[in-house]
Amino acid sequence: MISNFQNKVVLITGATNGIGKEILEAFLKTKATIIATGNSTSKKKFFEIYNKNKIDYHQADFNNEKSSRDFIKKIQNYKKIDICINNAGINKINYIDKISNEFDDILNVNLKIPFQILSGVSKLMKKNNYGKIINISSIWGKKSKEKRISYTTSKYALNGLTVSSSIELAKYNVLVNSISPGFVDTELTRRVLSKKEINQVKKQIPIGRLAKPSEIVPLIFFLSSELNTYITGQIIYVDGGFINV
Numbered sequence: 001m002i003s004n005f006q007n008k009v010v011l012i013t014g015a016t017n018g019i020g021k022e023i024l025e026a027f028l029k030t031k032a033t034i035i036a037t038g039n040s041t042s043k044k045k046f047f048e049i050y051n052k053n054k055i056d057y058h059q060a061d062f063n064n065e066k067s068s069r070d071f072i073k074k075i076q077n078y079k080k081i082d083i084c085i086n087n088a089g090i091n092k093i094n095y096i097d098k099i100s101n102e103f104d105d106i107l108n109v110n111l112k113i114p115f116q117i118l119s120g121v122s123k124l125m126k127k128n129n130y131g132k133i134i135n136i137s138s139i140w141g142k143k144s145k146e147k148r149i150s151y152t153t154s155k156y157a158l159n160g161l162t163v164s165s166s167i168e169l170a171k172y173n174v175l176v177n178s179i180s181p182g183f184v185d186t187e188l189t190r191r192v193l194s195k196k197e198i199n200q201v202k203k204q205i206p207i208g209r210l211a212k213p214s215e216i217v218p219l220i221f222f223l224s225s226e227l228n229t230y231i232t233g234q235i236i237y238v239d240g241g242f243i244n245v
Contacts, residue, residue, distance in 0.1 A: 005032035009081050014088030016041040018186035019136065022213040023085060023220055028054060062088055062113045063105050075120040080128050083224045084121045086114040087136040091192055093147040103150045110154035115161055122169055131174035132224045135162050139182045139239050159235050166233030175232040177223050182239025185210040206241030
């Protein structure tokens with residue numbers, strides 16, 4: 001049985017697409033209060049889809065310094081944030097000698113912003129002696145292949161952030177973990193990989209298919225819930241067995 005998250009405040013970044021959207025819609029079925037971010041979706045458009053009474057939505061471009069800074073400041077205005085899910089991320093594949101600005105962009109969104117958010121919410125969690133932080137990492141934080149240098153670097157570092165912060169925050173009853181999905185059938189995956197490449201990838205996954213975004217959510221629910229009282233500092237893979245091939 002999963003907790004209904006009554007009276008919990010949940011922060012979800014990158015909540016308008018892919019895995020983030022699935023996380024948002026799953027938590028909307030609970031009694032949680034939700035803080036959500038999205039990049040390209042305006043507040044007006046967002047609330048045409050979702051009930052604004054249950055969500056505090058912020059349009060935030062994490063590759064824009066002012067937008068990022070403004071959102072980080074807003075975090076401190078909340079009395080509490082019980083659960084933080086750092087999901088926002090970007091990816092672009094390229095060979096090392098052709099990488100330019102995208103390296104900085106990817107590290108900014110995938111690493112620097114999660115660090116800044118984690119720093120902000122940890123102050124609230126330490127004060128309340130309670131918190132669950134989940135960083136959405138990737139199998140590319142464990143292994144790599146050509147043209148994945150920027151993304152792999154960001155996810156290896158994100159896992160380091162998870163492990164280090166979990167040690168520091170454990171005494172405050174704040175549990176920090178990473179969930180590392182494999183190939184998930186999202187818009188981002190289909191933008192990065194061609195149909196032919198996706199079919200090739202399926203052959204490498206023991207289960208024989210890409211994950212659905214909804215298949216990542218149950219583990220997020222468990223790690224965020226009252227059922228998790230002792231798991232922290234872990235990098236957990238949801239990849240259909242791909243990491244072991």
